[in-house]
Amino acid sequence: MKFQASFTEFKASFTEFNRSYPMPHAPTSACDYDGVSFWKPDVTDNHHQRQRIISTFAIALSVTACSFTPGITPQVKPKELPTKPNPVQVSQKNLTSQINSPSQLPAKVETLNFTVPATFQGKTVYHVQPNNNEKVIALSIDDGPWPNTTLQMLDILKQNDVKATFFWVGQALQANPEIAKRVVAEGHAIGNHTWHHWYRRMDEATAKSEIDSTNELIYKTTGVKTSLFRPPGGVLNNGLAAYAKSQKDAVVMWSQTSADTDPRAKYQVFVKNVLRDAKPGSIVLMHDGGGDRKRTVQALPEIISGLKQQGYRFVTVPELLAMQK
Ligand SMILES: [Zn+2]
Numbered sequence: 001m002k003f004q005a006s007f008t009e010f011k012a013s014f015t016e017f018n019r020s021y022p023m024p025h026a027p028t029s030a031c032d033y034d035g036v037s038f039w040k041p042d043v044t045d046n047h048h049q050r051q052r053i054i055s056t057f058a059i060a061l062s063v064t065a066c067s068f069t070p071g072i073t074p075q076v077k078p079k080e081l082p083t084k085p086n087p088v089q090v091s092q093k094n095l096t097s098q099i100n101s102p103s104q105l106p107a108k109v110e111t112l113n114f115t116v117p118a119t120f121q122g123k124t125v126y127h128v129q130p131n132n133n134e135k136v137i138a139l140s141i142d143d144g145p146w147p148n149t150t151l152q153m154l155d156i157l158k159q160n161d162v163k164a165t166f167f168w169v170g171q172a173l174q175a176n177p178e179i180a181k182r183v184v185a186e187g188h189a190i191g192n193h194t195w196h197h198w199y200r201r202m203d204e205a206t207a208k209s210e211i212d213s214t215n216e217l218i219y220k221t222t223g224v225k226t227s228l229f230r231p232p233g234g235v236l237n238n239g240l241a242a243y244a245k246s247q248k249d250a251v252v253m254w255s256q257t258s259a260d261t262d263p264r265a266k267y268q269v270f271v272k273n274v275l276r277d278a279k280p281g282s283i284v285l286m287h288d289g290g291g292d293r294k295r296t297v298q299a300l301p302e303i304i305s306g307l308k309q310q311g312y313r314f315v316t317v318p319e320l321l322a323m324q325k
Pocket residue numbers: 065066067068142143193197232233290
């Protein structure tokens with residue numbers, strides 16, 4: 001895991017986060033992200049102060065990775081779902097003109113099942129090593145579907161003939177089903193990003209509910225079945241990733257971030273972050289929802305053109321996983 005922002009920036013993010021969205025439960029351990037211990041408390045030192053710093057660091061990390069604004073009633077329980085799926089029909093009647101222009105619809109959606117190769121089932125993946133070191137890269141877009149920004153990003157992706165991978169939050173999907181249908185109709189891949197976007201440690205029943213209810217709504221809304229899971233904030237030790245792995249999902253992290261949740265950075269910084277670190281097989285993190293993502297929308301065309309200039313071809317995460325040598 002790479003930490004590109006300074007501790008001062010983390011601390012600033014944390015202060016902002018705490019002011020806006022006080023968390024009832026802080027992450028219980030910041031020392032172990034998928035087995036990688038980056039800071040072990042030293043009890044002979046000033047333990048309490050260090051624990052405070054660790055907590056700050058952990059929460060700020062989460063904010064940096066994925067700050068979700070619970071603007072849709074965060075405590076709402078997944079409501080009863082209809083028994084029959086209402087999948088994406090690639091028909092002009094299915095979508096409103098605000099959501100999609102009928103002339104823009106593709107002839108067909110290639111797949112509604114986003115499975116992962118056996119080598120990645122139940123595994124955590126940050127990037128792949130593609131055959132022949134081919135210059136392929138996957139854009140991953142978290143926390144939607146979201147009004148305005150998702151649609152704007154879809155327009156940009158379409159104009160540039162780029163397919164991305166969207167990791168959806170259940171409650172955001174519940175609020176924006178028509179936007180979700182457009183995402184699927186335009187051929188992008190879909191992953192699960194839990195119902196509530198919680199970071200806290202949870203028991204297995206809660207983790208199961210967070211993931212299963214979101215998968216069910218994805219299916220009922222769009223007809224998509226997905227084995228891609230991304231834990232909110234990239235937190236791998238709070239029960240969610242363990243449950244996802246038990247279901248043979250791939251836990252999809254990222255190898256480079258646009259850092260587009262930094263509240264102070266200009267959009268050009270997001271562009272620079274992505275272009276500087278691009279490698280064959282990279283998975284790039286950015287966001288269409290969970291907050292004001294205007295700057296991400298601004299950055300996206302330059303990210304795409306810059307990567308194309310470097311010789312990259314865009315693939316979805318499932319396509320990328322299938323290219324592992
Ligand atoms: Zn997120």
